[in-house]
Amino acid sequence: xxxxxxxxxxxxxxxxxxxxxxxxxxxxxxxxxxxxxxxxxxxxxxxxxxxxxxxxxxxxxxxxxxxxxxxxxxxxxxxxxxxxxxxxxxxxxxxxxxxxxxxxxxxxxxxxxxxxxxxxxxxxxxxxxxxxxxxxxxxxxxxxxxxxxxxxxxxxxxxxxxxxxxxxxxxxxxxxxxxxxxxxxxxxxxxxxxxxxxxxxxxxxxxxxxxxxxxxxxxxxxxxxxxxxxxxxxxxxxxxxxxxxxxxxxxxxxxxxxxxxxxxxxxxxxxxxxxxxxxxxxxxxxxxxxxxxxxxxxxxxxxxxxxxxxxxxxxxxxxxxxxxxxxxxxxxxxxxxxxxxxxxxxxxxxxxxxxxxx
Amino acid sequence: xxxxxxxxxxxxxxxxxxxxxxxxxxxxxxxxxxxxxxxxxxxxxxxxxxxxxxxxxxxxxxxxxxxxxxxxxxxxxxxxxxxxxxxxxxxxxxxxxxxxxxxxxxxxxxxxxxxxxxxxxxxxxxxxxxxxxxxxxxxxxxxxxxxxxxxxxxxxxxxxxxxxxxxxxxxxxxxxxxxxxxxxxxxxxxxxxxxxxxxxxxxxxxxxxxxxxxxxxxxxxxxxxxxxxxxxxxxxxxxxxxxxxxxxxxxxxxxxxxxxxxxxxxxxxxxxxxxxxxxxxxxxxxxx
Numbered sequence: 145x146x147x148x149x150x151x152x153x154x155x156x157x158x159x160x161x162x163x164x165x166x167x168x169x170x171x172x173x174x175x176x177x178x179x180x181x182x183x184x185x186x187x188x189x190x191x192x193x194x195x196x197x198x199x200x201x202x203x204x205x206x207x208x209x210x211x212x213x214x215x216x217x218x219x220x221x222x223x224x225x226x227x228x229x230x231x232x233x234x235x236x237x238x239x240x241x242x243x244x245x246x247x248x249x250x251x252x253x254x255x256x257x258x259x260x261x262x263x264x265x266x267x268x269x270x271x272x273x274x275x276x277x278x279x280x281x282x283x284x285x286x287x288x289x290x291x292x293x294x295x296x297x298x299x300x301x302x303x304x305x306x307x308x309x310x311x312x313x314x315x316x317x318x319x320x321x322x323x324x325x326x327x328x329x330x331x332x333x334x335x336x337x338x339x340x341x342x343x344x345x346x347x348x349x350x351x352x353x354x355x356x357x358x359x360x361x362x363x364x365x366x367x368x369x370x371x372x373x374x375x376x377x378x379x380x381x382x383x384x385x386x387x388x389x390x391x392x393x394x395x396x397x398x399x400x401x402x403x404x405x406x407x408x409x410x411x412x413x414x415x416x417x418x419x420x421x422x423x424x425x426x427x428x429x430x431x432x433x434x435x436x437x438x439x440x441x442x443x444x445x446x447x448x449x450x451x452x453x454x455x456x457x458x459x460x461x462x463x464x465x466x467x468x469x470x471x472x473x474x475x476x477x478x479x480x481x482x483x484x485x486x487x488x489x490x491x492x493x494x495x496x497x498x499x500x501x502x
Numbered sequence: 503x504x505x506x507x508x509x510x511x512x513x514x515x516x517x518x519x520x521x522x523x524x525x526x527x528x529x530x531x532x533x534x535x536x537x538x539x540x541x542x543x544x545x546x547x548x549x550x551x552x553x554x555x556x557x558x559x560x561x562x563x564x565x566x567x568x569x570x571x572x573x574x575x576x577x578x579x580x581x582x583x584x585x586x587x588x589x590x591x592x593x594x595x596x597x598x599x600x601x602x603x604x605x606x607x608x609x610x611x612x613x614x615x616x617x618x619x620x621x622x623x624x625x626x627x628x629x630x631x632x633x634x635x636x637x638x639x640x641x642x643x644x645x646x647x648x649x650x651x652x653x654x655x656x657x658x659x660x661x662x663x664x665x666x667x668x669x670x671x672x673x674x675x676x677x678x679x680x681x682x683x684x685x686x687x688x689x690x691x692x693x694x695x696x697x698x699x700x701x702x703x704x705x706x707x708x709x710x711x712x713x714x715x716x717x718x719x720x721x722x723x724x725x726x727x728x729x730x731x732x733x734x735x736x737x738x739x740x741x742x743x744x745x746x747x748x749x750x751x752x753x754x755x756x757x758x759x760x761x762x763x764x765x766x767x768x769x770x771x772x773x774x775x776x777x778x779x780x781x782x783x784x785x786x787x788x789x790x
Contacts, residue, residue: 148604149604149605149607151602152600152601152604153604153605156590156593156597156601158589159592159593159597160591160592160593163592164591164592231655338586340589340590341585342554342584343552343582343589343647344605346552346553346554346577346580346582346584347577347602347605347606348574348577348578348605348606348607348608349605421553
């Protein structure tokens with residue numbers, strides 16, 4: 145009986161949710177508009193710039209590195225320099241964007257040293273990402289038996305993605321976060337204020353069932369957001385969706401659950417709907433700008449990167465980006481899922497201790 | 503058989519005693535009214551019986567079962583319309599009723615929904631959202647929700663407060679039908695004297711946290727020991743007197759006024775009402 149009751153309650157919650165046009169606008173239409181606007185404003189790809197490569201080692205690894213860099217989208221590789229000091233001066237003067245020097249270590253390994261300018265923090269971050277990504281790829285591959293390595297363009301790093309590819313998972317994470325936090329905070333406070341929770345208390349149905357139904361309805365909305373945004377991204381904006389994109393479904397569900405519990409915590413602590421809205425904004429706005437939604441966290445100052453790593457949206461964004469456009473499967477994003485589940489557990493304990501009916 | 507047994511029920515909020523050791527019984531099938539001015543303790547009393555507010559001392563039994571400490575044992579026996587419940591938006595009357603029927607694990611939700619919609623005269627609004635309905639219609643929906651699981655005892659907390667006279671009279675017909683036709687025990691609070699008088703078999707008058715009188719409306723009025731109430735204004739002050747014999751009392755009043763050379767105005771003679779009972783018991787006018 146309880147299962148059928150939860151089912152009927154979930155259906156009612158879905159009706160309440162989907163019959164509100166404003167909910168549909170913020171959760172589905174607005175993200176698409178945002179994606180279109182940002183896509184138009186910032187063009188199709190991030191241009192990493194021109195990198196000078198001086199290969200003084202001539203190992204298979206160094207050759208592979210030069211190849212990897214020169215096939216990275218948005219990167220122009222120049223091998224016309226031999227003098228490191230002169231090449232460094234070029235980077236300092238802004239004639240080139242970075243310099244990579246490849247040398248042989250006494251142990252026989254290949255060392256890559258990157259010189260870059262901080263004149264543009266974003267560009268420096270992108271270049272750091274590209275070069276460190278390429279070198280780590282080669283290091284991994286070098287431990288295997290054949291020294292010759294084949295590189296696909298996509299697998300190098302996020303910075304090789306076109307901007308719209310980069311943007312789609314970020315906006316999806318953002319949209320799910322906002323829908324989920326608001327979906328439980330403001331709603332819970334309003335229910336309490338209007339006496340709906342008291343009225344429910346008079347029925348034999350326990351409150352947890354009612355909340356489970358709400359969570360189920362909200363998770364359905366999250367799945368709808370995944371489907372609509374990915375479809376729109378692929379068909380209208382030409383985002384190249386990885387075959388691993390199905391793994392975005394568990395990531396989206398766990399992320400949505402985390403932010404629903406966050407909304408429930410706000411709803412448990414706050415008495416007025418207006419306060420709930422304000423608190424929700426205070427929580428979600430910084431996350432929106434610090435979690436790599438619109439630009440790579442790697443391109444931000446170091447202290448911002450530290451802050452990002454305590455924000456749940458950072459992990460959700462990363463995991464969605466990995467699975468939707470970076471060809472990475474569920475196992476790869478398990479650490480991100482783990483962080484989201486841990487945050488969920490902590491918030492659940494806090495909110496259950498502070499929950500009030502009236 | 504006793505539907506509700508209340509013994510020495512007390513509720514305090516800090517220093518303030520909201521309900522002060524009240525006791526009464528409600529018989530099954532009775533329409534029982536708790537009448538009193540705002541702040542008398544009516545709603546607190548009702549909420550302690552419904553299981554929403556835990557009493558500080560005293561006991562409540564509904565159909566023989568103790569409400570406290572675990573109100574769940576009486577939940578399916580009682581139906582409650584709270585004083586102010588804004589219901590979920592974006593659900594129609596019918597959907598809400600079916601949902602509530604489902605909360606009580608009833609499998610006949612759609613039949614029950616249709617039945618109570620008919621009972622409260624809301625069939626025409628079955629597919630409307632609550633926020634698109636008038637105040638009177640919303641109250642009727644709240645009563646329908648209290649009835650949907652077919653409870654034995656129905657609690658209505660100030661059901662007609664804030665309604666215009668026409669809507670109030672319509673709602674009275676609904677409440678009468680629940681009591682008379684459906685045979686439910688109805689307990690209602692009100693601060694409308696006329697409402698208590700016309701709807702209730704028995705009325706408990708509450709004032710300052712206590713029950714100060716309890717009887718049938720006719721019995722309460724008879725306790726005044728008067729057949730008529732005579733009132734007039736003399737020198738700007740209203741005078742009220744009670745008497746057995748209307749004709750004799752009017753003549754006496756006029757004669758007395760003539761003898762002392764006073765000018766009296768607005769002489770009115772009518773049968774006494776619950777208002778007079780309240781005035782006599784408290785020395786204060788009942789302000790609705």
